[in-house]
Amino acid sequence: MENLILNFAYQLREKLIISSSLKEEIINKNDIQHIVIVGMGGSGIGGNIVQTILRDSCEIPILVIKNYRLPAFVNEHTLVILSSYSGHTEEVLETYQFAKNKKAYCVCITSGGALLKMAQKDKIPYVQLPDGFEAPRACLGFSLKALLQVFNSFHFISNEYLDDLKEASELLIKEQNDIRMKAEKIAFFTSNKMLVLYGENDFEPVLKRIVQQLNENAKQLAIYNVIPEMNHNEIVGWDKKQGDKAVLFLRNNKDHLKNQLRVEITKEIVRSQAASIIEVQAKGKTLLQKMLYAIHFGDFLSFELAKINDVDVMSISSIDFLKKELKRLI
Numbered sequence: 559m560e561n562l563i564l565n566f567a568y569q570l571r572e573k574l575i576i577s578s579s580l581k582e583e584i585i586n587k588n589d590i591q592h593i594v595i596v597g598m599g600g601s602g603i604g605g606n607i608v609q610t611i612l613r614d615s616c617e618i619p620i621l622v623i624k625n626y627r628l629p630a631f632v633n634e635h636t637l638v639i640l641s642s643y644s645g646h647t648e649e650v651l652e653t654y655q656f657a658k659n660k661k662a663y664c665v666c667i668t669s670g671g672a673l674l675k676m677a678q679k680d681k682i683p684y685v686q687l688p689d690g691f692e693a694p695r696a697c698l699g700f701s702l703k704a705l706l707q708v709f710n711s712f713h714f715i716s717n718e719y720l721d722d723l724k725e726a727s728e729l730l731i732k733e734q735n736d737i738r739m740k741a742e743k744i745a746f747f748t749s750n751k752m753l754v755l756y757g758e759n760d761f762e763p764v765l766k767r768i769v770q771q772l773n774e775n776a777k778q779l780a781i782y783n784v785i786p787e788m789n790h791n792e793i794v795g796w797d798k799k800q801g802d803k804a805v806l807f808l809r810n811n812k813d814h815l816k817n818q819l820r821v822e823i824t825k826e827i828v829r830s831q832a833a834s835i836i837e838v839q840a841k842g843k844t845l846l847q848k849m850l851y852a853i854h855f856g857d858f859l860s861f862e863l864a865k866i867n868d869v870d871v872m873s874i875s876s877i878d879f880l881k882k883e884l885k886r887l888i
Contacts, residue, residue: 559693559872562691563861567699567726567730568699568731569700569703570699570726570730571727572688574686574700576686576707577683580683580685580708589634590635590636591636592619592635593714594622594623594639594657595609595622595639595705596622596623596628596638596641596653597647598624598650599695600695601667601697601701602622603767604701604702604705605622605705608620608705608706608709609622610762610845611719611845611846612719625649626648628657632662637665638653638657638663638664639666639705640653640664641668642666642671643687643694643697644668646672664682665682666682666684667684667687668684668687669687669689669690685704696857703723722846726842726846726850729841729850730851733851737855742858744859745865748806748863752781752802753772753778753781753805754782754803754804754832755768755780755783755808756784756788757785757808758784760813761784761808764853765783768808768856768860769781771856771860775861776860776863777869778863785824786816789820796827796828804833805832806836807825807835808838809838809840810845811839812848838852840852840855
């Protein structure tokens, strides 16, 4: 896992195998009225990132699905992007069949497995990711790069976003040692506590990703919420002492001014009730760069906490047990 985290920045610049049907087919984007991205866990978080960074530039609605079902509006005017690193994610395979029956325009992102076989058999365009990695959650860089390439192929975005990804890679390589040292220090203060993560709404995919990594890598429960939404409900939960919880604020200096003020006031409310409060400022020129900086920090934090917690960072025994029981009961 350590090497996978260290190589995250290099995933963002990987040259991916794109099927000829996606490269050569003339696609009329005017036929597309909706975009649906399907993916679970590490293969799905890229969809949340893309949905966020394209909010102000992509005029077609983007919906991210993490379930077995697609919405009723899916039809021949819907682009459905199905992302599963392993190619065996059952929720993605089931939605693939639904999308195909609805005559949606499908594109698959995978390293292999059943999803790649179905795409090749049905002549569905696909982007093939490098295979052989044991932990799909550590392959976010590949799936994010693939998603942006798909959007670029459909001319929904310009090359500017791929250039931004390259700059993000350079930033992470430059800052990696500092990011890791920061994660090591924070891990020391947050071990044996439940981590509560807060950030502005644009950082929700980042917060979700870090919680996922803390769960899977460090075997540590964590929760998150976003500002301003948590100011309308969860903040009242801090009226009582929460001595077993450490609060991490992820900051972005491009946040809406009112939300920056909300964070400062929220910190004052939480300060006397939590065991500790930590703040991390994301670096980068663009929202995407800041998000990837914070994600890289979160990956290192989960790894350092795994060492402190003395757990096997690669083990996902509960997930394996759940999958086995599902097969037995169905």
